[in-house]
Amino acid sequence: KAADLAERGVRIAVADYNTPETFDGLFAAGDKVLLISGSEVGNDRVGQHRTVIEAAKAAGVALLAYTSAPGTLTxxxxxxxxxxxxxxxxSGVPYVLLRNGWYHENYTENLAPVLAHNAVTHAAGDGRISSAARADYAAAAVAVLTGEGHENKTYELGGDVAWSMGEYAAELSRQTGRxxxxxxxxxxxxxxxxTGAGVPAPFAAVLAGVDTSIAKGELVVDSGDLSRLAGRPTTPLADAIAAALKD
Structure with a gap:
């Protein structure tokens, strides 16, 4: 996956969260590090993240930015x-907390069952979601890593426009003609x-828990931090849906 980056002169290194010694020599003093949270929910992600943080501290990095979750999310x-x-x-490492909100892609990359059943099934009630595209959050991370004055700050990141699942279904209807x-x-x-669709029970419970939080308004992020850091408005949900349907 990283071959094209290597061709552009990016140094590629492979390290294993579960094998701390693979981080030896990976970081250098003065480096700025982006720690993207591990994807193995329920598999000691905190321990995995600690491995990276400890390696960064030992190397004396200048900054470590971590992709977290909104402070309102319970x-x-x-x-x-x-x-x-x-x-x-x-740890004492200079830090930035990038508290990323929900992603458009959490929905637009899982359209197959929605289109198969012509229904958006959810437990979010009338709750609204300040989601944004991965590219929006990436742009904010780039701004923090390449800019100055972000040390020891926390950013609450979310899309400019919050939407409800009812509005999501309506937009899908508009764009598909169904x-x-x-x-x-x-x-x-x-x-x-x-779980009936094959999602492991513990993760299914986590996803349902997120919908419960949405119903409570916990994924509404109105700080404006994301568009400010990215230097542009966030990607509208309608644009993300259009791109997904094109694929």
């Missing part, structure tokens, strides 16, 4: 992020649907 998904933030702050229904269910029913 769902279980946020537990590893809060614990990692504590490890980072205790009637995409909004199917509201309880968190328990959503968990059963997800």
């Amino acid at each position: 769902a279980a998904l946020a537990d590893d992020h809060r614990a990692t933030e504590e490890v980072l702050l205790a 009637e995409i229904a909004e199917n509201r269910v309880s968190a328990e029913v959503l968990t059963d649907i997800l």
Whole structure:
């Protein structure tokens, strides 16, 4: 995956979160590091992140930015992020907390079942979501890593426009020319649907928990930090849907 980057002169290194010695010599004094949270939910992500933080501290890096979760999020998904933030702050390494909100791609990359059943099934009620595109969050990270004056700051990042699942279904209907229904269910029913579709039960519960948080308004981020850091408005959800449907 990184071959094209190597061709452009980027140094590629492979390190294993679970094997601390693979980080020996990886960082150098003065480096700026972006730690993107591990994807193995439920597999000691905090311990994995600690490995990176300790290696960065030992090397004397100038800054470590961590992709966390919104400070308002109480769902279980946020537990590893809060614990990692504590490890980072205790380390003494100059830090930036990039508290990324929800991603458009969490929905637009999973359109197959929605289009197969002509329904958006959720447990988020009337809750709104300040999601943005991966590229938006990446632009904010670039600004922090290449700019000055971000040390020991926390940024609450989210899209400029919050939307509801009902509005999402309506936009899908508009763009597909089909009637995409909004199917509201309880968190328990959503968990059963997800496990029935093959999602491991613990992760299904985590996803349903996020919908519960959405219903409470915990994924509305109105700080404006994301568009300010990126230097442009965030990507509209409609644009992300259009791109996904094109693919």
